[in-house]
Amino acid sequence: MPTPIFRPRVHVIGNGASNSLFDVEHEYRVACNIPQHNIQYNCLSIIDPVVVLWMKDNNYNPSVPVLCTDAVKELSVKRNRSGHWFDVYERKHRYSAGHHAVEYHATMTSELHIWGMDSIWTQDYSSQMDTLVKRGKRPNLNAQWIPHWKTIFANNPNTHFIIHAPFPVNFPELGLNVSEHSHYHK
Numbered sequence: 001m002p003t004p005i006f007r008p009r010v011h012v013i014g015n016g017a018s019n020s021l022f023d024v025e026h027e028y029r030v031a032c033n034i035p036q037h038n039i040q041y042n043c044l045s046i047i048d049p050v051v052v053l054w055m056k057d058n059n060y061n062p063s064v065p066v067l068c069t070d071a072v073k074e075l076s077v078k079r080n081r082s083g084h085w086f087d088v089y090e091r092k093h094r095y096s097a098g099h100h101a102v103e104y105h106a107t108m109t110s111e112l113h114i115w116g117m118d119s120i121w122t123q124d125y126s127s128q129m130d131t132l133v134k135r136g137k138r139p140n141l142n143a144q145w146i147p148h149w150k151t152i153f154a155n156n157p158n159t160h161f162i163i164h165a166p167f168p169v170n171f172p173e174l175g176l177n178v179s180e181h182s183h184y185h186k
Contacts, residue, residue, distance in 0.1 A: 004107070007109050010112045011112075012102050013029060015116055017118060018117075018164065022115045022116070030043050030067075030105065031043075032097040034054065035129075046072055046097055047097045048097070052075045065083070065085075066086065072087070073087040088104060149174060162180075165182055
């Protein structure tokens with residue numbers, strides 16, 4: 001298991017359309033699942049076994065460390081995926097790879113930036129990864145996801161969370177240590 005390292009800032013990059021707003025260089029970045037963006041990242045967050053199955057079917061092996069649940073790590077071994085897989089996440093109902101990445105890194109930084117997690121302010125649950133791994137119609141996940149976000153933020157009062165979104169956006173109330181940063185489209 002990797003030894004946690006305190007970092008001044010961490011960027012967790014989801015697979016929502018707004019990840020195109022990302023504009024930071026040379027800071028620690030966590031991507032989710034099978035990123036379809038061109039942003040360089042330091043590690044991956046994977047919690048869904050279908051991602052590992054896609055990797056096997058497409059002969060893909062991650063070149064960066066993977067943070068995952070025990071079930072995903074076990075499947076990666078069974079499917080002969082090489083790389084460094086660390087089962088640091090506890091399985092939680094209706095948590096996304098982004099939830100896990102943010103929760104895991106929140107204690108290791110004083111400033112955590114969230115990019116490409118459009119479902120925080122919209123009902124859009126699509127992922128750029130959906131072009132690779134087909135999914136059926138999803139239910140209103142925000143009924144569970146928004147309360148999970150609020151709990152993660154509340155449980156980490158010493159971390160400032162900054163959510164990046166296109167301008168203008170109407171955010172739900174997420175906590176005193178959460179702020180929004182609106183960007184104009186490039």
